[in-house]
Amino acid sequence: MTPITVLAGPAAVVDRANVDTDQIIPARFLRKPRSAGYNNFLFHDLRTTDPDFPLGPSGNPPILLAGANFGCGSSREGAVYALADAGVHCVIAPGFGDIFVGNASKNGLLTVALPDEDVAALMAAARSGLPLNVDLPAQEVRAGNRSYRFEIDPFRKRRLAEGLDDIGLTLAHEAEIAAYEATHLAACPWAG
Amino acid sequence: MTARTLFDKVWDAHAILTGPDGTTLLWIDRHLVHEGSFHAFAMLDRDGRGVRRPDLTFGVADHYVPSHPRSQQIADPEAAGLIARLAANAAKHGFDSMGMDDPRQGIVHVVGPEQGITLPGLTLVCGDSHTATHGALGALAFGIGASEVAHVLATQTLWQRRPRQMRITIDGRLGPHVSAKDLILAVIAAIGSAGAVGHAIEFAGPAVRALSMEARMTLCNMAIEAGSRTGMVAPDDTTFAWLAGRARAPAGAAFDTAVAAWRALASDPDATFDRAVRLEGSAVAPMVTWGTTLDSALPVTARLPDPDSLPDPEARARTAEQLAYMGLVAGTQLAGTRIDQVFIGSCTNGRIEDLRAAAAVLRGRRAAVPGRVVAGSVPIQRAAEAEGLDRIFTAAGLAWGEPGCSMCTGINGDYVAPGARCAATSNRNFAGRQGPGARTHLMSPAMAAAAALAGAITDVRQEASP
Numbered sequence: 001m002t003p004i005t006v007l008a009g010p011a012a013v014v015d016r017a018n019v020d021t022d023q024i025i026p027a028r029f030l031r032k033p034r035s036a037g038y039n040n041f042l043f044h045d046l047r048t049t050d051p052d053f054p055l056g057p058s059g060n061p062p063i064l065l066a067g068a069n070f071g072c073g074s075s076r077e078g079a080v081y082a083l084a085d086a087g088v089h090c091v092i093a094p095g096f097g098d099i100f101v102g103n104a105s106k107n108g109l110l111t112v113a114l115p116d117e118d119v120a121a122l123m124a125a126a127r128s129g130l131p132l133n134v135d136l137p138a139q140e141v142r143a144g145n146r147s148y149r150f151e152i153d154p155f156r157k158r159r160l161a162e163g164l165d166d167i168g169l170t171l172a173h174e175a176e177i178a179a180y181e182a183t184h185l186a187a188c189p190w191a192g
Numbered sequence: 193m194t195a196r197t198l199f200d201k202v203w204d205a206h207a208i209l210t211g212p213d214g215t216t217l218l219w220i221d222r223h224l225v226h227e228g229s230f231h232a233f234a235m236l237d238r239d240g241r242g243v244r245r246p247d248l249t250f251g252v253a254d255h256y257v258p259s260h261p262r263s264q265q266i267a268d269p270e271a272a273g274l275i276a277r278l279a280a281n282a283a284k285h286g287f288d289s290m291g292m293d294d295p296r297q298g299i300v301h302v303v304g305p306e307q308g309i310t311l312p313g314l315t316l317v318c319g320d321s322h323t324a325t326h327g328a329l330g331a332l333a334f335g336i337g338a339s340e341v342a343h344v345l346a347t348q349t350l351w352q353r354r355p356r357q358m359r360i361t362i363d364g365r366l367g368p369h370v371s372a373k374d375l376i377l378a379v380i381a382a383i384g385s386a387g388a389v390g391h392a393i394e395f396a397g398p399a400v401r402a403l404s405m406e407a408r409m410t411l412c413n414m415a416i417e418a419g420s421r422t423g424m425v426a427p428d429d430t431t432f433a434w435l436a437g438r439a440r441a442p443a444g445a446a447f448d449t450a451v452a453a454w455r456a457l458a459s460d461p462d463a464t465f466d467r468a469v470r471l472e473g474s475a476v477a478p479m480v481t482w483g484t485t486l487d488s489a490l491p492v493t494a495r496l497p498d499p500d501s502l503p504d505p506e507a508r509a510r511t512a513e514q515l516a517y518m519g520l521v522a523g524t525q526l527a528g529t530r531i532d533q534v535f536i537g538s539c540t541n542g543r544i545e546d547l548r549a550a551a552a553v554l555r556g557r558r559a560a561v562p563g564r565v566v567a568g569s570v571p572i573q574r575a576a577e578a579e580g581l582d583r584i585f586t587a588a589g590l591a592w593g594e595p596g597c598s599m600c601t602g603i604n605g606d607y608v609a610p611g612a613r614c615a616a617t618s619n620r621n622f623a624g625r626q627g628p629g630a631r632t633h634l635m636s637p638a639m640a641a642a643a644a645l646a647g648a649i650t651d652v653r654q655e656a657s658p
């Protein structure tokens with residue numbers, strides 16, 4: 001996983017709330033292996049009905065500004081593959097679907113939640129052509145002379161910043177896991 | 193000891209360790225996988241890892257299984273390939289998997305409880321957002337993404353941040369012909385599609401206690417549609433009676449020991465929640481969604497919204513866009529909207545009670561539009577056939593399909609045609625969910641049956657009264 005520190009560049013704007021993962025990638029493409037290039041499926045049906053849709057399979061800005069509850073709905077990690085494979089490394093929105101956030105962080109896609117008014121201001125800045133600067137170590141988004149602080153789970157921040165492999169990290173706790181496993185299954189035999 | 197909720201008790205019992213940043217490593221008791229989990233197995237292969245506890249891992253083929261008779265070939269080679277891949281991964285890693293010819297096969301969230309794989313007080317995960325369904329038994333169950341599926345396969349654990357907690361209390365009793373589906377749609381309409389993001393929900397109150405297990409599963413199934421990953425109901429005598437004798441549930445004295453432990457899981461009377469919501473059960477009407485988000489659910493007696501009357505420009509635009517996608521006229525009566533077809537099934541409403549409710553409306557009558565009825569599992573299909581429900585459906589002109597997800601997402605080939613309007617008992621009305629351009633109205637099985645008879649959205653309370 002590629003580590004993320006500072007992302008700089010223009011931002012695409014999808015100013016609508018409740019962009020669900022069915023829209024990000026329709027279910028019929030989820031059968032494809034990752035090697036098929038998930039970027040080709042990104043917003044597939046929206047793009048075909050709206051020729052002005054701001055994201056395509058390639059040539060995308062690294063940052064996406066979106067409306068509230070982005071990535072709600074189905075748990076499909078394919079939604080994150082589609083964004084990441086299409087070159088989107090950060091999504092900024094007033095809020096996200098919970099499962100989407102977890103999936104994103106495991107694939108080097110940064111999700112930044114900011115208040116409505118900050119996202120609106122950033123959308124205005126991006127529309128006027130101003131590049132954005134997303135600084136993960138400083139937990140800050142900058143546009144022009146304004147900056148917006150964001151909160152991020154420290155564990156998620158570390159994994160994104162260092163590009164760490166989750167399973168490897170967990171297996172370092174093998175002794176504790178094995179000890180728990182033995183006592184738990186003795187206490188609740190029906191759990192085994 | 194401080195008072196704890198049902199959620200607290202299950203979480204605490206599964207916490208292996210807490211990291212310095214407050215995330216918890218949880219032990220996972222049950223892991224369900226389906227054809228779509230192939231991405232996670234590919235990750236394991238890539239990293240040369242195996243499955244830590246194949247005995248706690250269960251596979252089911254559901255999403256890509258065709259609803260045509262099993263004797264026919266699967267026309268789509270990619271779908272057939274995914275079903276074969278699940279079986280191959282099960283054989284390679286040594287876990288029990290229920291393929292198309294298994295008499296236990298069905299939709300993963302129907303099969304888990306039905307086989308007694310899901311039990312009160314356990315942690316259960318699946319790479320599918322409707323995993324909250326299993327919380328109806330008092331399990332802590334939630335959907336995860338493919339990387340997390342790989343993590344659970346390799347370690348039988350998962351890092352999670354403890355969510356906030358929300359109790360949704362339903363007072364009183366549901367009225368006649370009003371079901372758990374109407375109730376959850378009313379809850380979502382009240383709190384919004386993102387109303388429970390970051391929260392684990394506990395459904396409580398007399399109206400919930402009075403629900404059957406099937407109805408509780410319908411309720412918890414759609415917790416994700418309110419933004420929550422988890423919906424739970426405290427286990428009680430209804431739960432224990434339903435579980436007794438299930439294939440993987442403990443039996444005999446072991447069952448009694450387990451029940452004694454399960455009884456202690458209910459939230460302590462003075463436990464506190466971060467948020468509390470209360471609804472009056474008797475005030476809930478049969479509900480129908482008109483738009484492409486779940487909070488567009490309205491009582492069937494309502495009129496469609498009029499964007500021009502909305503003060504907020506964003507809401508106005510969103511409403512107009514949804515009405516346009518759905519091909520509906522602002523301000524008109526929701527009841528009477530013509531439909532092209534019906535779908536009765538899914539992990540929300542594909543259980544025996546759901547089929548009985550639909551059959552009770554359809555008995556001896558003919559549907560005005562075509563439709564498909566799909567049981568949630570092979571055991572349910574067999575039970576329905578033993579009761580003669582399949583003959584009621586086919587006599588009404590509806591197709592009786594083989595168990596699976598079918599028209600809920602259509603990825604098995606059961607798509608709704610572009611622009612066609614479907615009265616569906618599934619759980620998502622998103623644009624394109626049932627196929628590109630498909631228009632979905634979500635409702636209960638009885639309401640879908642009434643819609644089939646009239647060829648239009650209809651208040652089942654009128655249809656059912658003589």
Ligand code: SF4
Pocket residue numbers: 254255299300301320322538539540596597600601618619
């Ligand atoms: S029935 Fe629908 S919601 Fe349920 S698991 Fe299948 S596709 Fe998902």
